[in-house]
Amino acid sequence: MNNVTRMLLGRQYFGAVSAGPSEAMEFMHITHELFWLLGVIYLGDYLPIWRWVDPYGCEKRMREVEKRVDDFHKRIIEEHKRARELKNKEYVKDDDYGEEMDFVDVLLSLPGEDGNPHMDDTDIKALIQDMIAAATDTSAxxxxxxxxxxxxxxxxxxxxxxxxxxxxxxxxxxxxxxxxxxxxxxxxxxxxxxxxxxxxxxxxxxxxxxxxxxxxxxxxxxxxxxxxxxxxxxxxxxxxxxxxxxxxxxxxxxxxxxxxxxxxxxxxxxxxxxxxxxxxxxxxxxxxxxxxxxxxxxxxxxxxxxxxxxxxxxxxxxxxxxxxxxxxxxxxxxxxxxxxx
Ligand code: HEM
The missing domain is CATH 1.10.630.10 (Cytochrome P450)
Structure with missing residues (x-):
């Protein structure tokens, strides 16, 4: 998880040089909850009528966890934007801080679709979530x-x-x-x-x-x-x-x-x-x-x-x-x- 978050988000969540302990616990908690929910065989996905039979309260838990994941990603993106603004003020070009760029920096540096100067935040959040889910549990x-x-x-x-x-x-x-x-x-x-x-x-x-x-x-x-x-x-x-x-x-x-x-x-x-x-x-x-x-x-x-x-x-x-x-x-x-x- 540390290897992956260091590459994606520019920080690690556990260990000596980690983000704060409460942020690490929050990150660990939502990641475990998300993986559990992704693995559940939820009958409502196959026959909508079964949505009423939801013994684990999956729908409610999924909405809650998504909100927490979304807040978490929003925070990460805002921090990266602030850091980039600071660097821009110091006239550092993306090419110049090449090796220091993490995945979120790279996404923020890319142009968006339909002539937008930047990628949409929603797309960036989806990509972060996709990468964390795909990269961590599989290797572990x-x-x-x-x-x-x-x-x-x-x-x-x-x-x-x-x-x-x-x-x-x-x-x-x-x-x-x-x-x-x-x-x-x-x-x-x-x-x-x-x-x-x-x-x-x-x-x-x-x-x-x-x-x-x-x-x-x-x-x-x-x-x-x-x-x-x-x-x-x-x-x-x-x-x-x-x-x-x-x-x-x-x-x-x-x-x-x-x-x-x-x-x-x-x-x-x-x-x-x-x-x-x-x-x-x-x-x-x-x-x-x-x-x-x-x-x-x-x-x-x-x-x-x-x-x-x-x-x-x-x-x-x-x-x-x-x-x-x-x-x-x-x-x-x-x-x-x-x-x-
Ligand atoms: C031992 C480690 C890993 C295993 C066993 C593994 C396995 C897989 C498998 C089986 C798929 C589904 C492919 C399919 O359904 O055709 C997949 C998709 C994916 N994996 Fe991995 N993976 C691992 C590590 C990683 C890492 C480290 C990353 C990223 C840094 C990653 C990113 C992705 C992404 C983004 C997809 C979705 C691709 C798509 O749908 O187009 N995976 N992985």
Whole structure:
């Protein structure tokens, strides 16, 4: 979340250089509420008459959360506008503060449609919300699944750490430039996507015109869901589908393992085609980087003497597909203090 809000909004919400604690709590609260509401299967979306049957009070909660999200975005945009005005007074051109520009600065610097000098605030708010929703939960859910499967399989943890020790060594932290060389870890992420894709049915698509795919007729204007969860467990494509086995992705010639779909489309964690995830390279980097550092810096075991094989890997369906029970694990430092702090 911090990585993403720093890029989008120019600030992070948790940690030493964060926005104020009350703003951080507000941000966390509305984000959790929004994700929960996005994941609820709300019958009123399908048959309006069902809107009267709303056991969780979703409509009211959605309106309330939208108002809070809107106020929050309004504040962010106003702050950015004020900062830009100040910079304009100091005659700083957009090009000159290039690297300091965050996503909101970039949007504010773009011309709007129909000859408007600036993009509409409503469009900017929608884009911020879209990006936060698309970028944060997906990466976090993937990390949690990968951690859970690796701690459940100590053999895999040892192989990841052997690779890290040989590529990075014990005297420094992992850098982004190491990621292409961590081929076994790349297999682990690919295997995580096979078993636990963050978007189990992608985002709903609509067929623009009638078509037939693989013998199935799909009329125009049909809502189409792509079952990526089923794809990863399809026994025509994969053997031993219920086993977490990263080695299955290792290429015979040792070439770098592709983490998104690759040429064979056997997994689709980021979808494919013109609506595929535009943040895939960033998502892959966020996931690999977090996992590489967590496995390099620490040894991991389940909490309270629980056996690794007893870690529960039940899934819950939502907008993303998190673990039914949050992962609880024990971390033990494995690098010297002066390397980590
Ligand atoms: C591991 C991390 C991520 C995963 C697994 C993931 C997965 C996906 C999936 C499955 C879709 C739906 C595509 C479809 O239905 O065809 C999507 C859409 C999208 N993603 Fe990601 N994503 C990740 C990270 C990110 C990041 C970091 C960003 C932005 C910085 C991002 C921005 C978006 C946007 C804007 C869309 C909507 C695209 C559209 O509808 O045209 N994603 N993502």
């Amino acid at each position: 859910v993937t990390n949690e699944w990968a951690m859970a499967e690796v701690i459940k399989h100590p053999r895999v943890l040892r192989k990841i750490q052997d690779e890290l020790d040989s590529v990075v060594g014990p005297n420094r932290m992992v850098n982004e430039s190491d990621l292409p060389h961590l081929n076994y870890l790349r297999c682990v992420v690919r295997e995580t996507f096979r078993m636990h894709p963050a978007g189990p049915f992608l985002i709903p698509h609509e067929s623009l015109r009638a078509t037939t795919i693989n013998g199935f007729y799909i009329p125009a204007k049909t809502r189409v869901f792509i079952n990526t969860h089923g794809l990863g467990r399809n026994t025509k494509l994969w053997d031993d589908v219920e086993s977490f086995r990263p080695e299955r992705h290792w290429l015979a010639d040792g070439a770098r393992v592709e983490i998104s779909h690759g040429a064979d489309f056997k997994i689709l964690p980021f979808s494919a085609g013109k609506r595929k995830c535009p943040g895939a390279p960033l998502g892959v980097t966020l996931v690999l980087m977090a996992l590489a550092r967590l496995f390099h810096c620490f040894d991991w075991a389940p909490q309270n003497g629980m056996r690794p094989e007893d870690i529960n890997t039940m899934e819950v369906y939502g907008m993303t597909m998190p673990k039914a029970e949050p992962l609880m694990a024990m971390a033990k430092p494995r690098l010297a203090d002066h390397v980590m702090f």
